[in-house]
Amino acid sequence: MIKLGSHEHPVFGYMVYVAVGALLTTVVLMLCLALGPGLPGHHTISVGFSSPAIMSLRLTRVSAAAIVGAALALSGVLLQGLLRNPLADPYVLGISSGGAVGVMAWIVLSSTFGATILANPWLAQIFRYGQTLPALCGSLVACTVVYFLGRRKGQIDPLTLLLAGVVLGAICGGLIMLLQNLVPYGAKANLLSYLFGYISEGTPTLVLWIGLAVLLAGWVMALNLGGALNIAALSDVEAVSLGVRLGRMRVLAFFCASFLTAGSIALAGPIGFVGLICPHICRMIFGPEHRRLMLIAPFVGAIFLMLADTFVRITGSWFGGELPVGVVTALCGGPFFLYLLSRRRVWE
Amino acid sequence: MRPLPSADPVNLSMTVENISFGYGDQPVLRQVNAEFPPGQVTAVLGPNGSGKSTLMQILLGFLQPQAGVVRLGERLLTQVSERQRATQIAFVPQAPTVGFSYTVEEIILMGRWPRRGADGPLHAALGLTGADDRAAATQAMWNLNVHHLAGRAFGELSGGEQQRVTIARAIALDAPILLLDEVTTSLDLWHQLEFLAYLAELAHRRGRCVVWITHDLNQANEYADRVVLMNDGQVVAQDAVKSVLVPDILETVYRVKVDPAGKALRFLRKSPA
Numbered sequence: 201m202i203k204l205g206s207h208e209h210p211v212f213g214y215m216v217y218v219a220v221g222a223l224l225t226t227v228v229l230m231l232c233l234a235l236g237p238g239l240p241g242h243h244t245i246s247v248g249f250s251s252p253a254i255m256s257l258r259l260t261r262v263s264a265a266a267i268v269g270a271a272l273a274l275s276g277v278l279l280q281g282l283l284r285n286p287l288a289d290p291y292v293l294g295i296s297s298g299g300a301v302g303v304m305a306w307i308v309l310s311s312t313f314g315a316t317i318l319a320n321p322w323l324a325q326i327f328r329y330g331q332t333l334p335a336l337c338g339s340l341v342a343c344t345v346v347y348f349l350g351r352r353k354g355q356i357d358p359l360t361l362l363l364a365g366v367v368l369g370a371i372c373g374g375l376i377m378l379l380q381n382l383v384p385y386g387a388k389a390n391l392l393s394y395l396f397g398y399i400s401e402g403t404p405t406l407v408l409w410i411g412l413a414v415l416l417a418g419w420v421m422a423l424n425l426g427g428a429l430n431i432a433a434l435s436d437v438e439a440v441s442l443g444v445r446l447g448r449m450r451v452l453a454f455f456c457a458s459f460l461t462a463g464s465i466a467l468a469g470p471i472g473f474v475g476l477i478c479p480h481i482c483r484m485i486f487g488p489e490h491r492r493l494m495l496i497a498p499f500v501g502a503i504f505l506m507l508a509d510t511f512v513r514i515t516g517s518w519f520g521g522e523l524p525v526g527v528v529t530a531l532c533g534g535p536f537f538l539y540l541l542s543r544r545r546v547w548e
Numbered sequence: 549m550r551p552l553p554s555a556d557p558v559n560l561s562m563t564v565e566n567i568s569f570g571y572g573d574q575p576v577l578r579q580v581n582a583e584f585p586p587g588q589v590t591a592v593l594g595p596n597g598s599g600k601s602t603l604m605q606i607l608l609g610f611l612q613p614q615a616g617v618v619r620l621g622e623r624l625l626t627q628v629s630e631r632q633r634a635t636q637i638a639f640v641p642q643a644p645t646v647g648f649s650y651t652v653e654e655i656i657l658m659g660r661w662p663r664r665g666a667d668g669p670l671h672a673a674l675g676l677t678g679a680d681d682r683a684a685a686t687q688a689m690w691n692l693n694v695h696h697l698a699g700r701a702f703g704e705l706s707g708g709e710q711q712r713v714t715i716a717r718a719i720a721l722d723a724p725i726l727l728l729d730e731v732t733t734s735l736d737l738w739h740q741l742e743f744l745a746y747l748a749e750l751a752h753r754r755g756r757c758v759v760w761i762t763h764d765l766n767q768a769n770e771y772a773d774r775v776v777l778m779n780d781g782q783v784v785a786q787d788a789v790k791s792v793l794v795p796d797i798l799e800t801v802y803r804v805k806v807d808p809a810g811k812a813l814r815f816l817r818k819s820p821a
Contacts, residue, residue, distance in 0.1 A: 210671075210674075210676045210677070211670050211671065211674070211676065214674070284647040284648075285647075286648075423673075423674060424673065424674075424675075426674070426675070427661065427664065427674065427675030427676070428675070430650070430654075430658060431658050431661055433646055433647040433648050433650065434644070434645060434646055434647075434658070435641060435644075435645045436610070437605060437608070437610045437639070437641060438639065438641055438644075438645075440608070440609065440610045440630075441608045441609075441610065441634065441637065441638075441639035441727075442634050442658065442659070442661045442662060443630045443631045443633065443634025443635070443661065443662045444630075444661070445630055483648070487649070487650075487651070487654075488648035488649055488650055489650070489654060491674055491675075491676075
């Protein structure tokens with residue numbers, strides 16, 4: 201286990217983590233900005249900082265990747281702590297399936313009533329943001345449903361919450377298949393890439409700023425919950441005896457994690473593995489203390505997703521079109537995680 | 549174990565008045581009245597399922613009684629804030645559970661959580677421990693003989709070591725009231741006797757109110773001052789040890805034959821060299 205900073209001064213120690221994390225993230229961000237195809241989807245790969253137009257496109261996409269990666273990793277730390285389960289990830293609560301149903305319903309609606317929608321200025325304005333809003337609405341509806349199903353005696357119960365999430369995810373899976381039959385043939389490719397997660401240069405700047413604001417707010421809130429989450433790793437009786445208001449803490453942690461996940465789904469669709477493995481890797485290296493994890497894991501998540509998305513951008517021409525970034529996180533992150541798993545018992 | 553300073557006795561008692569509790573229509577506690585005075589070790593005895601642990605969970609505010617009141621000193625427990633209650637009452641569970649691989653030191657510092665944030669606003673916002681907390685944790689680790697385990701992962705320890713760490717977590721809080729639920733079950737004999745002597749010292753010399761659930765009548769006889777004897781959700785008897793642990797009462801409650809002439813196996817503490 202690696203511990204930076206002095207034991208006698210925990211605040212200073214935490215600041216060291218943040219400084220190192222921010223520095224590494226900046227370095228990777230610059231690297232990712234400097235790499236990429238000359239034009240989006242183009243065959244030639246340019247290295248270095250080229251024309252402002254291209255840099256602006258790359259900046260949008262790389263920062264979207266950083267925000268989504270950080271939000272997913274933070275959400276993973278919160279959910280694994282809340283559910284006391286190292287297998288939990290941001291999608292175990294059915295939030296992503298909810299988002300997918302939202303997007304699916306939107307595609308069905310827009311392909312059926314497209315003309316009517318565009319005629320109405322209000323609806324047209326909303327639909328300008330593409331899949332962002334339907335994904336956000338679907339995710340939020342799903343997490344609200346899971347919240348109300350996951351309670352016992354008026355309080356969130358980790359096991360009930362987990363079961364409710366898994367079952368809602370399965371129901372949404374059925375709905376997705378049902379709606380898929382209604383989607384016209386031409387829109388199906390669009391849909392498939394959404395289901396694996398895709399970060400776009402076309403992300404509106406406003407959406408990026410909102411995503412960043414959600415991430416920062418979630419970060420502050422998570423850090424405030426970190427100490428209580430540590431104690432909630434003990435039994436409920438012990439946590440209550442130490443003065444932790446378990447009910448309140450769990451509601452806050454659940455909604456904090458849900459908003460972070462919903463935000464990242466709205467930005468990029470459901471990207472798997474980041475929220476599962478980043479908290480794990482950090483826990484193996486830095487120990488299970490939640491405040492420390494919350495300070496480091498978002499940087500690790502941001503770096504991981506920026507690198508994965510840059511790989512996607514560079515290799516776009518090799519695969520006859522860009523891969524969904526979720527494919528890369530699964531194919532690179534998964535085996536790496538299994539390798540770590542074989543070296544160390546992560547369940548402890 | 550280090551001797552305790554005899555200073556600062558605190559006088560805080562706990563009382564329960566007419567409390568009843570049940571799961572569904574299955575009553576667990578019926579009209580229980582009991583007093584836990586400061587400066588004494590009160591053993592809570594009774595057969596399995598007599599309601600001892602439920603009573604303890606009500607004392608520490610985890611369960612709410614369906615009728616009756618719990619008092620912390622003069623105040624109603626329901627009128628004390630969570631944080632205040634947590635600084636006054638320390639609890640040691642029967643079987644410690646810890647998710648994730650926290651180190652022994654981190655676990656013991658968790659015991660100081662109710663007193664967190666004393667070192668400044670940033671410490672308060674993040675709920676961080678300060679210098680006092682670390683000093684108390686170190687002291688508690690020495691007292692429970694777990695200082696050499698400080699950097700180890702809790703999950704790698706033996707059952708008895710885990711139990712000592714959990715006790716040290718409660719001791720580190722230095723609360724006026726100490727609730728212990730069958731905490732000596734996996735300790736070896738030496739540690740059992742050391743710890744029970746330490747408990748008696750905490751009560752007698754520092755005025756702590758110690759509530760101790762146990763099944764060991766011999767040890768209760770030796771180390772407790774008072775006994776609250778429970779059976780079937782009710783208090784059968786509560787008084788000084790000598791007047792409760794008598795064959796008549798024990799035979800009815802435990803459905804066993806007590807031989808007053810027979811000597812129990814007795815273990816004595818070695819006098820410190």
